[in-house]
Every structure is written in structure tokens, then in C-alpha cells.
Amino acid sequence: MLIREAVAEDWPRIWPFWHRVVSAGETYSWDPDTSEEAARVLWMNPPKRVYVVEDETGAIVASAYLTPNYGRPAAHVANAGFMVDPDHAGRGIGRLLAGHVLTAAKAQGYRAMVFNSVVETNPAVGLWTSLGFTILGTVPEAFDHPRHGLVGLHIMHKAL
Numbered sequence: 001m002l003i004r005e006a007v008a009e010d011w012p013r014i015w016p017f018w019h020r021v022v023s024a025g026e027t028y029s030w031d032p033d034t035s036e037e038a039a040r041v042l043w044m045n046p047p048k049r050v051y052v053v054e055d056e057t058g059a060i061v062a063s064a065y066l067t068p069n070y071g072r073p074a075a076h077v078a079n080a081g082f083m084v085d086p087d088h089a090g091r092g093i094g095r096l097l098a099g100h101v102l103t104a105a106k107a108q109g110y111r112a113m114v115f116n117s118v119v120e121t122n123p124a125v126g127l128w129t130s131l132g133f134t135i136l137g138t139v140p141e142a143f144d145h146p147r148h149g150l151v152g153l154h155i156m157h158k159a160l
Helices: 008-024 036-044 093-107 124-130
Strands: 002-005 049-054 060-068 077-084 112-119 134-145 149-159
Touching (some): 008 077, 036 060, 077 093, 093 124, 112 124
Parallel strands (some): 077 112
Antiparallel strands (some): 002 049, 060 077, 112 149, 134 149
């Protein structure tokens, strides 16, 4: 697998799985009806650094962004978003990409990473805790999950 920085021309290959993940309404608090243009702005625009994972066929199977979570003087705390194409889930791609982004964040001078709204039923919670993230708190019943009803949103943190 190749992990590299994304270029604008990658968006048409990211959009299909981005749309599939967000429209499912299970893991992101973005509007499931987000248009392609609005999604591109959410995912690809600076100051975000965007990464993609290409498999052995050259297909983009995952993407992540890395960005400051706050403005100055707290811009040394990163935020990131991760998506793996559901057709490629369970292959360790998310863990591989997470390791890459955490290393990149540290190399770029970030001192910590925070996730502001991890849906508590998201299987990625296990990945994040295994990588050293802690749950700082949970906003109860903050997310209306299509299968589980109202569930909490975790705020997660990891020092880099």
C-alpha cells in the first residue's frame, strides 16, 4: 500500500466512498445529504493536509486529513478525519493510515491530537484507544444514529 499526499485530481476517487460513509449516517456528524462540492470543501481545503492510501492496483481505498483543531495560540493541537472505503474495511488500512497521520502530525510540530466528535458506537473507537487515545468525555445522546437511536459523541485526545 502506498500512502501519499492527495492532489486535487484525487477527489473524484475519494468522493464515492466519502459519500457512502457520510450518507450512511453512522460515523460522521456531517449532513448525510452533503453535496459533492460541499464535501470537497470539507475534506480537501487548506489548511488541511490530505492523504490517500492506494492499493496495489492504484485504487484509492482510504483518505485522511490533518489540520489544526484550533486557531492561534492553540494551533499546536491537531485534528484529523479518516475514511476507509467500506469495500476495503477490515484489512488494517485504517491502522496503517492512522500511524502515518500521527507520525506526520508530530513531524509537523503538533503536540497533541483531538477528535471532537467520535460516535460512541463507531468501531474506530477501539482503534483510537489501541493507539493511545483517551476519552476525555462524552456528550450524551448527541448523535442520532440510524440504527441505535441517540448515542453519545466522545471527545478523544492523544499527546504526541
